[in-house]
Amino acid sequence: MLPTVYLDRMDVSLYEVQHEKASEGRVPIPDEVIGRVVAATQRFQTTCEEFGTPPQNIYILATEATRVAANSETFLHRIHDATGLRVDLLSKEVEGRFGAMGIASSFSEPRGLTMDLGGGSVQLARLAADNTDVVLREPSPISLPYGAAALTHLLSGASTDQARDDLRRRICKDLKDALTRLDVPIAGENEAGPSLYVSGGGFRGWGFLLMEQHAIQPYPIPLINGFHVNTQTFQSSVSIQSNLEKAASDAKVFRVSKRRAAQVPAVAFLISCFAEAFPSISSVYFSQGGVREGWLFDKLSPEARGQHPLVAATAANAPQHYNELLDLLLNSMPLEPWRFDPAVPAKPILQAFVQMLNVYSALPKDLRAASALHSTISGVLAGAHGVSHADRALLSLILCERFGGTKALSATDQDLYERLAQLITPANGWWCKYLGRVGAVIGALYPAGTYKEQRLLTRADCRGDKMELKLWMCQNAWERYSEALPAWLEVVQDAAESIEKVGKKKERGTAGYQVEVEVIAERKTRSEVGG
Structure with a gap:
């Protein structure tokens, strides 16, 4: 924040x-x-x-x-x-608490188990967060003497297979005892297990090595915070062996120093012990937050901690009449998918989008879409703390579509667009295109973000896989400059055609909706439209 x-x-x-x-x-x-x-x-x-x-x-x-x-x-x-x-x-207990709070600061509403891997110890805690606060479950945190450097020394002294087996049994027992004390729930046969949030230099190095092996290459977001893998990838023997080979070779891996590479065998050993002690973890999230971030996060009010990080990061750019413009965007979505379809980007993403709606309008047209695409990766929002990679992709893609989408990008950035789109579902990607293009209409009619006149009203209805979007150009708002209305209508008609193209079979596949857009110029008020 x-x-x-x-x-x-x-x-x-x-x-x-x-x-x-x-x-x-x-x-x-x-x-x-x-x-x-x-x-x-x-x-x-x-x-x-x-x-x-x-x-x-x-x-x-x-x-x-x-x-x-x-x-x-x-x-x-x-x-x-x-x-x-x-x-x-800091005492051991206070250090553990701030370490867990640092991990909590790195995500929006984290729930599950945390592991903070230092040099001398690893801290385990359970945390739960809602939209107002973060709670550490007692007796969190628990400290074990198996930090990356400490475990490296222990392994160097375990020169025989028997010694390594004894060390493994000891670590597994200590981990099981800690997890029992933390009362971490064990998933049933058809249930998803708890999430694991990891922090510390050793784990971050492991995360960068996993990025090197990711199915999407090159991986589009060069930030460890918010990187996510399933538990099979995190602890698989293939990943462990591949990472050990990379660490042993002279090949340079992004953000993995020689010191971190030397600790990879110890980190791999700890991960294999954890997998044996607690196999029901479902997902693993990597965090940049540590004691420093946790100390700062703890100083914030519960209300401040409960803010979504992207909403907080974009607030300084919010247009003067942000709420009115957000209503136009929300009213462009039928109630059913907007309220209940998990494919629709969460409301905080849409809030951040409206706050950034006109930020790139002052740039030359050649740069707008590319700058928007890079906004959460290497642009103005790259430093926003606590944002998942999926949320970064969602906001980047919506903003890019607002300024023309792939047709406005160079070949290099088109490739980046496609790699970012692979971080989300096809249905997510369809909504990014639709909402970004609706945002282009709103931005065109309210370039300064001021809602002095009700120039536009939006309403959408949905029947099965067909969506009807109505854009009312309110004539009563254009009376002072009625001669300009035809020119504005032309702008909106062009944008409407772009929105309709999202509903064509080629673009939507099986993930989106057929879209019919009707542009209407007549006297209307919000109450008449129902938005």
């Missing part, structure tokens, strides 16, 4: 620098590393000053690797002496 104004990171693992030599056990954080962290903190402090951040609004959080360090107190004092800033050293 909170827009990020600056983001940076320092590539160091405080856990790993304390365990560089497994035979020596844990060692204090080296002075050289402390010096680097102090310098990075000073640079962060300077950046905050340049952005006008009040000193009292600067927070530094420390987690497990600092909490267990032999020289933790010295480390924290060095930071305070250099910057004057106090470091909040």
Whole structure:
């Protein structure tokens, strides 16, 4: 919900620098590393000053690797002496809660089990979210000492098959005990199991490796947050073996560093143990959120946390008379599919679309459709936190259709359009085309987003697979410039033809509706139309 104004990171693992030599056990954080962290903190402090951040609004959080360090107190004092800033050293319980809240911040209404994979430990929690708040189920979270770096060290010491089998049995038992304590429901024979939401660098690296193997290639959205796979893909032996081979090879995989690649065997081992301990997970979602995001998310009011992320991210672009324009769009859908058909994009997607309706109108015509298509991937909405890949695809495709669709795209972007469309169902894709083209009519008649006059009324009815859409050009709104009405009618007629084409068999296949559009110029009011 909170827009990020600056983001940076320092590539160091405080856990790993304390365990560089497994035979020596844990060692204090080296002075050289402390010096680097102090310098990075000073640079962060300077950046905050340049952005006008009040000193009292600067927070530094420390987690497990600092909490267990032999020289933790010295480390924290060095930071305070250099910057004057106090470091909040989080307890294990508070760190686990913020980690789970960070995952919750990454999705709209997440429900299920979370796993936050750090360097030294993995945190498990159950969470449930509705449209007002996020709830962690007690005794969430539970911490187990099987982080990516810790498990890498454990595996390096398990040099025989017997030792690895013993380690597997121990981890499986600990996972089963944790899941029992969390009272995670086990799905029945014909029931879908709970969803799993994963976070942490090790899991994110695994997610990027799975992107490399995805059926859609190249995968169209280069963001890990919101990436989703079924449980078979997440934990299959084929995926594990393929990822191990990729990690062992010199082939570069997008966003997988050498350090993360070295941890892939440990992550694969943990995933195989989890699959044995709890095989009924149905879907797996990857999250970018962690302790930092969870700490910020926890500071928001329940009402703010309950907002859909795309609605929040597009609110600054909302036209002056957003509600009236949204009504025009909603009234262009028959009641039956709008209320009950899961293929229709959810209302938050439509709200975000109307808020972005005219954003690209100022661009040269050559760029509008392409800019709209890229909006949620590498454009103005790319940084929106908490958006699933399916929702990104839906909004991008609707916006692209509003500005001409594939006919207005280059060959390269037409390919991107098709790959994004594969992330949603064919029925979803049909509604994107229909709603985007209706949006083009609304945008043409209300280019500034102001509803000073009732220029247009919409109403749709549905009979079986046939939809009738009526567009009323309200003559009473055009009396001041009646000579311009024929020109506006021509614009709307052209748009109506484009909407009707969506209903042709070639475009709709078996997923959409036949569409008949009638453009009517007469005196009408909203109450007369019934919209």
